[in-house]
Amino acid sequence: MLRNFKLALVAFALPSVVLALNVTAVQPAAAQPASPPSQWPQATPGPHTPPRGEWWHRDPSDFGLNNAAIAEAIKWAQTQDSGWDFGKQPELFGLPIGPLPASRAPTNGVIVMHGYIIAEFGDINAVDPTYSAAKSYLSTILGLTLDRGMIESITDPLAKYIHDGGYTDPAGTQPHNSKITWQHHATQTSEWQGEMFGKPSTFLGAEQFGKGAMKPREIKDPGTYFEYNDVRINRFSLSLLRLWKRPLPDVLKTEIMDPIGASDTWKWIPYDNAAVDVENPDGKTVPMPSVSGGTRWGGGLWISTLDHARFGLLILRHGNWNGKQLISKEWLDQATHPHPELPGAKPDYGYLWWLNTTNAWPAAPKSSFAAIGAGNNTIWIDPEHDLVVVWRWHKQDAQAEFYKRILAAFPANK
Secondary structure (H helix, E strand, C coil): CEEEECCCCEEECCCCCCEEECCCCCCCCCCCCCCCCCCCCCCCCCCCCCCCCCEEEECHHHHCCCHHHHHHHHHHHCCCECCCCHHHHHHHHCCCCCCCCCCCCCCEEEEEECCEEEEEECCCCCCEECHHHHHHHHHHHHHHHHHCCCCCCCCCEHHHCCCCCCCCCCCCCCCCHHHCEHHHHHCCCCCCCCEECCEECCCCCHHHHHHHCCCCCCCCCCCCCCCCCHHHHHHHHHHHHHHHCCCHHHHHHHHHHCCCCCCCCCEEECCCCCEEEEECCCCCEEEEECCCCCCECECEEEECHHHHHHHHHHHHCCCEECCEECCCHHHHHHHCCCCCCCCCCCCCECCCCEECCCCCCCCCCCCCEEEEECCCEEEEEEHHHCEEEEEECECCCCHHHHHHHHHCCCHHHC
């Protein structure tokens, strides 16, 4: 059964699980040119693109899934709230330099199949920080930058394009920052050395970094060592800002979020001290906010579950939204695969996307991947099953079990 989701909802459910229904039935939108897998009933509709401001709903059973199994998966997920407390963030991550909300929504989520919502729970309209899931949005902006020809190759050194001193080596030293490429930043193997907004790339010191502080170590050559490091990601973000010559939230809004029909509620908040002088398209130097790739020190991307789902659906559709190619399929293929050509690259990390290549989620296809942030906040994308699952504020290691329960609802897993 097809439903249109807009305002007031009535509900039917298996115990503790709500599948949203609207009292008004509508006709399905035109399907994308794709055929459902042969094991599904011929009446199964093709993929759907949700219009702006709307999500259409179907029962899991419309796609051959077991309604009860999906209901049980959601019921279990509702018990997995992480207990994340913003008040404890300075202890975990060090001195904040940007805003944090006073509270957050309880755990919530949505399962999207073929572009339709087949299950949801909690407040999926709540606008909350998404932490490092923002890195996958930065990955998308990097892809746009390449698509527009603003960067010739991802293997180009940033020093070829960025001349603010961030990629200039001190006189008399061996080349290091000058060797860093866009690919190094995107795989978190840059080993960039410097300071961003008062935070040194070394991550040394409990005051600045809390329990996340690191121990001194030898800096490796770019491309040879993986380190998850928000200072270096913030340097990468600033470099993208200098190329675009306009704030990255504006780039994301006009190039991605508005075209996919996202709401106007999301916001990408800079640190309090992150205004930098940037040359605008008119050639004038003006202060612009440089945004972060997370919320470790406050600020960051604050967004609803439903807007995350639209972004995830765009990625699932290889960058195509209702017939318009917003970002190239070629880029997304690169971004969601490992890069063994770099000796330091992780086998389960693409270009700022986490991959299932090493079976982090054993029941899920190895081709699935995710944007993941602390808290925990996840956009999981499973191309083999045409699924997008957004789950907010869940326990650290709960994803594998949730995906296992969802996939158990498919006919082959009965």
